[in-house]
Amino acid sequence: MLDYLIIGQGLAGSLLAWTLTRRGRQVRVLDDGHRTASSRVAAGLINPLAGMRFNAHPRTTDWLAAMRSAYAALARELDQPAFVHAIPMQRLFRSPEQVRFFDRQRDNPAVADWLGARFGPGEADPGIRAPHGGFLQSHTGYVELPRLLDGLRDWLHGQDAWRQVAVDLRTLRITPDGVELHGERAAHLICCEGYRMRDNPWFDWLPLQPDRGVIQRLDGPRRLCRHIVNGAHWLIPLADGGYRFGATHAHRRLEGPVSEEEREALDHGLRGLLEDPTRVTVVEEAAGVRPATADRQSFLGTHPREPRLHIFNGFGARGALSIPWHAERMADWLLDGRPLPAETDIARHA
Numbered sequence: 001m002l003d004y005l006i007i008g009q010g011l012a013g014s015l016l017a018w019t020l021t022r023r024g025r026q027v028r029v030l031d032d033g034h035r036t037a038s039s040r041v042a043a044g045l046i047n048p049l050a051g052m053r054f055n056a057h058p059r060t061t062d063w064l065a066a067m068r069s070a071y072a073a074l075a076r077e078l079d080q081p082a083f084v085h086a087i088p089m090q091r092l093f094r095s096p097e098q099v100r101f102f103d104r105q106r107d108n109p110a111v112a113d114w115l116g117a118r119f120g121p122g123e124a125d126p127g128i129r130a131p132h133g134g135f136l137q138s139h140t141g142y143v144e145l146p147r148l149l150d151g152l153r154d155w156l157h158g159q160d161a162w163r164q165v166a167v168d169l170r171t172l173r174i175t176p177d178g179v180e181l182h183g184e185r186a187a188h189l190i191c192c193e194g195y196r197m198r199d200n201p202w203f204d205w206l207p208l209q210p211d212r213g214v215i216q217r218l219d220g221p222r223r224l225c226r227h228i229v230n231g232a233h234w235l236i237p238l239a240d241g242g243y244r245f246g247a248t249h250a251h252r253r254l255e256g257p258v259s260e261e262e263r264e265a266l267d268h269g270l271r272g273l274l275e276d277p278t279r280v281t282v283v284e285e286a287a288g289v290r291p292a293t294a295d296r297q298s299f300l301g302t303h304p305r306e307p308r309l310h311i312f313n314g315f316g317a318r319g320a321l322s323i324p325w326h327a328e329r330m331a332d333w334l335l336d337g338r339p340l341p342a343e344t345d346i347a348r349h350a
Protein backbone atom coordinates (compact mmCIF):
# COMPACT_ATOMS: atom_id res chain seq x y z
CA MET A 1 0.00 0.00 0.00
CA LEU A 2 1.24 3.50 -0.90
CA ASP A 3 1.62 6.23 1.72
CA TYR A 4 0.16 8.99 -0.47
CA LEU A 5 -1.84 9.02 -3.68
CA ILE A 6 -1.82 12.45 -5.33
CA ILE A 7 -4.27 13.70 -7.96
CA GLY A 8 -2.71 16.23 -10.37
CA GLN A 9 0.83 16.63 -11.67
CA GLY A 10 0.85 20.42 -12.00
CA LEU A 11 3.49 22.32 -10.07
CA ALA A 12 1.63 21.73 -6.76
CA GLY A 13 1.25 17.94 -7.07
CA SER A 14 4.75 17.56 -8.55
CA LEU A 15 6.57 19.50 -5.84
CA LEU A 16 4.57 17.90 -3.05
CA ALA A 17 5.32 14.42 -4.47
CA TRP A 18 9.00 15.32 -4.67
CA THR A 19 9.05 16.68 -1.09
CA LEU A 20 7.26 13.63 0.36
CA THR A 21 9.54 11.24 -1.57
CA ARG A 22 12.62 13.04 -0.24
CA ARG A 23 11.22 12.55 3.23
CA GLY A 24 11.02 8.80 2.67
CA ARG A 25 7.36 8.30 1.76
CA GLN A 26 6.00 6.19 -1.09
CA VAL A 27 3.79 8.25 -3.40
CA ARG A 28 2.06 7.88 -6.75
CA VAL A 29 0.71 10.75 -8.83
CA LEU A 30 -2.31 10.37 -11.11
CA ASP A 31 -2.69 12.96 -13.85
CA ASP A 32 -4.79 13.17 -17.01
CA GLY A 33 -1.84 14.23 -19.19
CA HIS A 34 -1.87 17.93 -18.15
CA ARG A 35 -5.22 18.37 -19.86
CA THR A 36 -5.91 21.60 -17.96
CA ALA A 37 -2.54 22.30 -16.28
CA SER A 38 -2.19 26.03 -15.68
CA SER A 39 1.42 25.24 -14.75
CA ARG A 40 2.08 24.45 -18.44
CA VAL A 41 0.61 27.76 -19.59
CA ALA A 42 2.08 30.00 -16.86
CA ALA A 43 5.00 32.30 -17.56
CA GLY A 44 6.61 31.24 -14.27
CA LEU A 45 7.22 34.88 -13.38
CA ILE A 46 8.75 35.51 -9.95
CA ASN A 47 7.63 38.88 -8.66
CA PRO A 48 7.68 39.47 -4.90
CA LEU A 49 5.76 42.77 -5.16
CA ALA A 50 2.37 42.10 -6.63
CA GLY A 51 -0.40 44.46 -7.62
CA MET A 52 -0.86 48.18 -8.06
CA ARG A 53 0.41 49.06 -4.57
CA PHE A 54 3.58 46.95 -4.71
CA ASN A 55 2.58 45.05 -1.59
CA ALA A 56 4.38 41.89 -0.50
CA HIS A 57 2.85 38.88 1.23
CA PRO A 58 4.32 38.73 4.78
CA ARG A 59 5.94 35.36 3.98
CA THR A 60 7.70 36.52 0.82
CA THR A 61 11.24 36.33 2.22
CA ASP A 62 10.63 32.69 3.23
CA TRP A 63 9.04 31.95 -0.17
CA LEU A 64 12.05 33.35 -2.02
CA ALA A 65 14.52 31.30 0.04
CA ALA A 66 12.52 28.06 -0.33
CA MET A 67 11.97 28.66 -4.06
CA ARG A 68 15.69 29.18 -4.75
CA SER A 69 16.73 26.16 -2.75
CA ALA A 70 14.04 23.82 -4.17
CA TYR A 71 14.58 24.66 -7.86
CA ALA A 72 18.38 24.43 -7.45
CA ALA A 73 18.02 21.02 -5.74
CA LEU A 74 15.69 19.87 -8.52
CA ALA A 75 18.15 20.89 -11.23
CA ARG A 76 20.80 18.79 -9.47
CA GLU A 77 18.47 15.82 -8.87
CA LEU A 78 17.17 15.82 -12.46
CA ASP A 79 20.64 16.58 -13.85
CA GLN A 80 19.37 19.57 -15.83
CA PRO A 81 20.44 23.19 -16.32
CA ALA A 82 19.03 25.73 -13.82
CA PHE A 83 15.26 26.14 -14.01
CA VAL A 84 15.30 29.70 -12.64
CA HIS A 85 16.43 32.68 -14.72
CA ALA A 86 17.12 35.65 -12.46
CA ILE A 87 16.37 38.83 -14.44
CA PRO A 88 15.79 42.25 -12.86
CA MET A 89 12.46 43.90 -13.59
CA GLN A 90 11.61 47.37 -14.79
CA ARG A 91 8.37 48.18 -13.04
CA LEU A 92 6.47 50.82 -15.00
CA PHE A 93 4.18 53.26 -13.20
CA ARG A 94 0.71 53.17 -14.67
CA SER A 95 -0.35 56.50 -13.18
CA PRO A 96 1.09 59.35 -11.10
CA GLU A 97 -0.78 57.86 -8.13
CA GLN A 98 1.39 54.75 -8.29
CA VAL A 99 4.46 56.89 -7.69
CA ARG A 100 3.00 57.64 -4.24
CA PHE A 101 2.59 53.89 -3.55
CA PHE A 102 6.25 53.44 -4.50
CA ASP A 103 7.36 56.27 -2.17
CA ARG A 104 5.37 54.73 0.66
CA GLN A 105 6.94 51.31 0.11
CA ARG A 106 10.42 52.82 0.09
CA ASP A 107 9.81 53.64 3.77
CA ASN A 108 8.65 50.09 4.51
CA PRO A 109 11.66 48.11 5.81
CA ALA A 110 10.00 44.78 4.90
CA VAL A 111 10.16 45.49 1.14
CA ALA A 112 12.59 48.43 0.73
CA ASP A 113 15.40 46.03 -0.21
CA TRP A 114 13.59 44.93 -3.36
CA LEU A 115 13.03 48.48 -4.65
CA GLY A 116 15.85 49.79 -6.80
CA ALA A 117 16.47 53.14 -8.46
CA ARG A 118 13.61 55.14 -9.89
CA PHE A 119 13.74 56.21 -13.55
CA GLY A 120 11.89 58.94 -15.36
CA PRO A 121 9.54 58.96 -18.37
CA GLY A 122 11.29 57.62 -21.46
CA GLU A 123 14.13 56.05 -19.46
CA ALA A 124 12.99 52.42 -19.65
CA ASP A 125 14.69 49.97 -22.06
CA PRO A 126 14.78 51.39 -25.62
CA GLY A 127 11.54 50.67 -27.41
CA ILE A 128 9.48 50.43 -24.20
CA ARG A 129 6.81 53.07 -23.56
CA ALA A 130 7.01 54.39 -20.00
CA PRO A 131 5.10 57.69 -19.87
CA HIS A 132 5.17 57.84 -16.05
CA GLY A 133 8.63 56.31 -15.57
CA GLY A 134 9.14 53.46 -13.14
CA PHE A 135 11.70 51.77 -10.91
CA LEU A 136 14.05 48.85 -10.96
CA GLN A 137 13.00 45.82 -8.93
CA SER A 138 15.25 42.98 -7.78
CA HIS A 139 14.63 39.32 -6.77
CA THR A 140 12.66 38.80 -9.96
CA GLY A 141 12.96 36.35 -12.84
CA TYR A 142 11.12 33.38 -14.32
CA VAL A 143 11.03 29.62 -13.88
CA GLU A 144 10.97 27.30 -16.89
CA LEU A 145 7.88 25.44 -15.76
CA PRO A 146 7.19 23.14 -18.77
CA ARG A 147 10.75 21.74 -18.66
CA LEU A 148 10.48 21.33 -14.89
CA LEU A 149 7.13 19.51 -15.16
CA ASP A 150 8.42 17.19 -17.87
CA GLY A 151 11.54 16.45 -15.82
CA LEU A 152 9.53 15.71 -12.70
CA ARG A 153 7.06 13.53 -14.59
CA ASP A 154 9.94 11.45 -16.01
CA TRP A 155 11.57 11.26 -12.59
CA LEU A 156 8.30 10.08 -10.99
CA HIS A 157 7.63 7.67 -13.86
CA GLY A 158 11.13 6.22 -13.43
CA GLN A 159 10.23 5.09 -9.92
CA ASP A 160 6.74 3.86 -10.79
CA ALA A 161 5.25 6.91 -9.06
CA TRP A 162 3.25 8.39 -11.98
CA ARG A 163 0.27 7.13 -13.98
CA GLN A 164 -1.87 8.77 -16.64
CA VAL A 165 -5.50 8.55 -15.50
CA ALA A 166 -8.50 10.87 -15.70
CA VAL A 167 -9.56 10.50 -12.08
CA ASP A 168 -13.25 10.12 -11.29
CA LEU A 169 -13.69 10.81 -7.59
CA ARG A 170 -17.15 9.25 -7.57
CA THR A 171 -15.29 5.91 -7.59
CA LEU A 172 -13.28 6.75 -4.44
CA ARG A 173 -13.67 4.25 -1.58
CA ILE A 174 -12.58 5.22 1.91
CA THR A 175 -11.81 2.17 4.06
CA PRO A 176 -10.75 1.97 7.75
CA ASP A 177 -7.06 1.82 6.78
CA GLY A 178 -6.91 3.98 3.66
CA VAL A 179 -8.37 4.93 0.27
CA GLU A 180 -8.97 3.00 -2.97
CA LEU A 181 -9.13 4.77 -6.30
CA HIS A 182 -8.64 3.53 -9.88
CA GLY A 183 -7.01 0.30 -8.66
CA GLU A 184 -4.59 2.14 -6.32
CA ARG A 185 -4.52 1.69 -2.54
CA ALA A 186 -2.96 4.30 -0.29
CA ALA A 187 -3.11 5.42 3.32
CA HIS A 188 -3.97 8.99 2.22
CA LEU A 189 -5.23 10.93 -0.80
CA ILE A 190 -4.03 14.46 -1.63
CA CYS A 191 -5.99 16.53 -4.15
CA CYS A 192 -3.96 18.93 -6.35
CA GLU A 193 -6.26 19.42 -9.36
CA GLY A 194 -5.74 23.16 -9.86
CA TYR A 195 -9.01 24.98 -10.72
CA ARG A 196 -10.74 21.65 -11.35
CA MET A 197 -11.03 21.24 -7.60
CA ARG A 198 -14.40 22.87 -8.18
CA ASP A 199 -15.55 19.44 -9.51
CA ASN A 200 -14.17 17.65 -6.44
CA PRO A 201 -17.15 16.70 -4.23
CA TRP A 202 -14.97 16.61 -1.10
CA PHE A 203 -13.57 20.11 -1.40
CA ASP A 204 -16.02 22.04 -3.62
CA TRP A 205 -17.18 24.06 -0.59
CA LEU A 206 -13.91 26.02 -0.50
CA PRO A 207 -14.21 29.55 -1.99
CA LEU A 208 -12.24 29.19 -5.22
CA GLN A 209 -12.23 32.14 -7.65
CA PRO A 210 -10.90 30.66 -10.89
CA ASP A 211 -9.19 33.25 -13.06
CA ARG A 212 -8.68 32.45 -16.75
CA GLY A 213 -5.67 33.95 -18.48
CA VAL A 214 -4.13 34.02 -21.94
CA ILE A 215 -0.46 34.54 -22.68
CA GLN A 216 1.48 34.76 -25.92
CA ARG A 217 4.92 33.92 -27.19
CA LEU A 218 6.44 36.61 -29.39
CA ASP A 219 9.28 36.58 -31.88
CA GLY A 220 11.16 39.84 -32.21
CA PRO A 221 14.59 41.43 -32.35
CA ARG A 222 17.07 40.42 -29.67
CA ARG A 223 17.46 43.04 -26.95
CA LEU A 224 13.99 44.47 -27.43
CA CYS A 225 14.29 44.65 -23.66
CA ARG A 226 17.06 43.54 -21.30
CA HIS A 227 14.82 43.49 -18.26
CA ILE A 228 11.50 41.90 -17.53
CA VAL A 229 9.16 44.81 -18.13
CA ASN A 230 6.01 45.01 -16.04
CA GLY A 231 3.31 47.65 -16.33
CA ALA A 232 -0.34 46.94 -17.11
CA HIS A 233 1.09 43.85 -18.91
CA TRP A 234 4.45 42.11 -18.65
CA LEU A 235 7.07 41.16 -21.22
CA ILE A 236 9.75 38.59 -20.41
CA PRO A 237 12.91 38.19 -22.52
CA LEU A 238 13.44 34.41 -22.70
CA ALA A 239 16.77 32.60 -22.59
CA ASP A 240 16.15 31.18 -26.10
CA GLY A 241 15.69 34.64 -27.66
CA GLY A 242 11.87 34.91 -27.82
CA TYR A 243 9.52 36.77 -25.48
CA ARG A 244 6.57 35.91 -23.28
CA PHE A 245 3.80 38.48 -23.13
CA GLY A 246 0.69 38.52 -20.98
CA ALA A 247 -1.68 38.18 -19.45
CA THR A 248 -5.46 38.56 -19.44
CA HIS A 249 -7.86 37.91 -16.55
CA ALA A 250 -11.44 36.63 -16.86
CA HIS A 251 -13.84 35.02 -14.43
CA ARG A 252 -16.87 34.03 -16.50
CA ARG A 253 -15.76 32.01 -19.52
CA LEU A 254 -13.13 29.61 -18.17
CA GLU A 255 -12.85 27.03 -20.92
CA GLY A 256 -12.55 27.01 -24.69
CA PRO A 257 -10.02 28.34 -27.18
CA VAL A 258 -8.52 31.82 -27.11
CA SER A 259 -11.23 34.28 -28.20
CA GLU A 260 -10.98 37.32 -30.46
CA GLU A 261 -11.75 39.50 -27.45
CA GLU A 262 -8.79 38.05 -25.53
CA ARG A 263 -6.50 38.53 -28.54
CA GLU A 264 -7.64 42.12 -28.87
CA ALA A 265 -7.01 42.79 -25.16
CA LEU A 266 -3.42 41.55 -25.54
CA ASP A 267 -2.95 43.44 -28.78
CA HIS A 268 -4.10 46.62 -27.04
CA GLY A 269 -1.70 45.90 -24.16
CA LEU A 270 1.20 45.39 -26.54
CA ARG A 271 0.51 48.70 -28.25
CA GLY A 272 0.57 50.34 -24.81
CA LEU A 273 3.91 48.76 -23.95
CA LEU A 274 5.98 48.94 -27.14
CA GLU A 275 6.90 52.08 -29.08
CA ASP A 276 6.70 50.00 -32.26
CA PRO A 277 4.59 46.85 -31.89
CA THR A 278 5.23 45.89 -35.54
CA ARG A 279 8.70 44.72 -34.46
CA VAL A 280 7.19 41.59 -32.87
CA THR A 281 5.03 38.72 -34.15
CA VAL A 282 2.77 36.47 -32.11
CA VAL A 283 3.91 32.89 -32.72
CA GLU A 284 1.98 31.04 -30.01
CA GLU A 285 -0.90 31.64 -27.63
CA ALA A 286 -2.31 29.59 -24.78
CA ALA A 287 -5.09 29.84 -22.22
CA GLY A 288 -5.24 28.41 -18.72
CA VAL A 289 -7.06 28.93 -15.44
CA ARG A 290 -5.32 30.18 -12.28
CA PRO A 291 -6.58 28.43 -9.14
CA ALA A 292 -7.17 31.72 -7.32
CA THR A 293 -9.07 31.99 -4.05
CA ALA A 294 -11.48 34.53 -2.56
CA ASP A 295 -9.06 35.61 0.21
CA ARG A 296 -5.91 35.21 -1.98
CA GLN A 297 -4.50 32.60 0.38
CA SER A 298 -3.89 29.00 -0.58
CA PHE A 299 -5.87 25.92 0.45
CA LEU A 300 -3.84 23.48 2.54
CA GLY A 301 -5.15 20.92 4.96
CA THR A 302 -7.25 17.92 5.80
CA HIS A 303 -10.94 17.35 5.19
CA PRO A 304 -12.91 18.26 8.35
CA ARG A 305 -14.63 14.84 8.53
CA GLU A 306 -12.35 12.49 6.53
CA PRO A 307 -8.83 12.46 8.01
CA ARG A 308 -7.46 10.53 5.01
CA LEU A 309 -8.38 13.23 2.46
CA HIS A 310 -6.20 16.29 2.00
CA ILE A 311 -5.93 19.27 -0.31
CA PHE A 312 -2.92 21.27 -1.59
CA ASN A 313 -4.20 23.95 -3.95
CA GLY A 314 -5.25 27.58 -4.36
CA PHE A 315 -1.90 29.06 -5.43
CA GLY A 316 -3.50 31.67 -7.67
CA ALA A 317 -1.16 33.71 -9.85
CA ARG A 318 2.05 33.10 -7.87
CA GLY A 319 2.53 29.34 -7.69
CA ALA A 320 6.08 29.46 -9.06
CA LEU A 321 7.18 31.58 -6.09
CA SER A 322 5.05 30.17 -3.29
CA ILE A 323 4.51 26.43 -3.93
CA PRO A 324 8.01 25.24 -2.86
CA TRP A 325 7.61 26.77 0.64
CA HIS A 326 4.04 25.50 0.98
CA ALA A 327 5.07 21.97 -0.06
CA GLU A 328 7.45 21.87 2.92
CA ARG A 329 4.73 23.12 5.29
CA MET A 330 2.25 20.57 3.93
CA ALA A 331 4.77 17.78 4.47
CA ASP A 332 5.44 19.05 8.03
CA TRP A 333 1.69 18.80 8.68
CA LEU A 334 1.17 15.39 7.10
CA LEU A 335 4.27 13.69 8.47
CA ASP A 336 4.89 15.42 11.81
CA GLY A 337 1.53 16.99 12.68
CA ARG A 338 3.10 20.46 12.79
CA PRO A 339 0.29 23.02 12.51
CA LEU A 340 -0.18 24.62 9.11
CA PRO A 341 0.30 28.39 8.80
CA ALA A 342 -3.13 29.66 9.88
CA GLU A 343 -3.67 31.80 6.77
CA THR A 344 -3.42 28.77 4.46
CA ASP A 345 -5.21 26.17 6.60
CA ILE A 346 -8.61 25.28 5.14
CA ALA A 347 -9.87 25.13 8.73
CA ARG A 348 -10.40 28.90 8.29
CA HIS A 349 -13.36 28.06 6.03
CA ALA A 350 -14.70 24.96 7.81
Ligand SMILES: Cc1cc2nc3c(=O)[nH]c(=O)nc-3n(C[C@H](O)[C@H](O)[C@H](O)COP(=O)(O)OP(=O)(O)OC[C@H]3O[C@@H](n4cnc5c(N)ncnc54)[C@H](O)[C@@H]3O)c2cc1C
Nearest residue numbers: 008010011012032035036038039045167194213288319320
Ligand atom coordinates in the same frame (compact mmCIF):
# COMPACT_ATOMS: atom_id res chain seq x y z
C1 LIG B 1 -2.13 32.66 -18.22
C2 LIG B 1 -1.51 32.30 -16.90
C3 LIG B 1 -0.32 32.91 -16.53
C4 LIG B 1 0.28 32.59 -15.33
N1 LIG B 1 1.47 33.16 -15.01
C5 LIG B 1 2.08 32.84 -13.86
C6 LIG B 1 3.34 33.38 -13.54
O1 LIG B 1 3.94 34.12 -14.34
N2 LIG B 1 3.92 33.05 -12.34
C7 LIG B 1 3.30 32.22 -11.47
O2 LIG B 1 3.84 31.93 -10.39
N3 LIG B 1 2.09 31.68 -11.74
C8 LIG B 1 1.47 31.97 -12.90
N4 LIG B 1 0.26 31.42 -13.19
C9 LIG B 1 -0.39 30.61 -12.15
C10 LIG B 1 0.20 29.21 -12.04
O3 LIG B 1 -0.11 28.52 -13.21
C11 LIG B 1 -0.39 28.50 -10.81
O4 LIG B 1 -0.10 29.23 -9.64
C12 LIG B 1 0.19 27.09 -10.60
O5 LIG B 1 0.84 26.62 -11.74
C13 LIG B 1 -0.93 26.13 -10.21
O6 LIG B 1 -0.41 24.81 -10.16
P1 LIG B 1 -1.35 23.59 -9.74
O7 LIG B 1 -0.51 22.39 -9.72
O8 LIG B 1 -2.10 23.94 -8.49
O9 LIG B 1 -2.47 23.49 -10.88
P2 LIG B 1 -2.34 22.97 -12.39
O10 LIG B 1 -1.08 23.37 -12.99
O11 LIG B 1 -3.60 23.38 -13.08
O12 LIG B 1 -2.28 21.38 -12.26
C14 LIG B 1 -3.39 20.55 -12.00
C15 LIG B 1 -3.17 19.22 -12.73
O13 LIG B 1 -4.20 18.30 -12.34
C16 LIG B 1 -4.73 17.70 -13.50
N5 LIG B 1 -6.09 17.25 -13.14
C17 LIG B 1 -7.13 18.00 -12.71
N6 LIG B 1 -8.20 17.23 -12.45
C18 LIG B 1 -7.82 15.96 -12.71
C19 LIG B 1 -8.48 14.70 -12.66
N7 LIG B 1 -9.75 14.58 -12.26
N8 LIG B 1 -7.79 13.59 -13.03
C20 LIG B 1 -6.50 13.67 -13.42
N9 LIG B 1 -5.82 14.83 -13.50
C21 LIG B 1 -6.48 15.95 -13.15
C22 LIG B 1 -4.66 18.80 -14.56
O14 LIG B 1 -4.75 18.32 -15.89
C23 LIG B 1 -3.27 19.36 -14.25
O15 LIG B 1 -2.26 18.61 -14.87
C24 LIG B 1 -0.35 31.68 -14.43
C25 LIG B 1 -1.53 31.04 -14.82
C26 LIG B 1 -2.10 31.35 -16.03
C27 LIG B 1 -3.37 30.65 -16.42
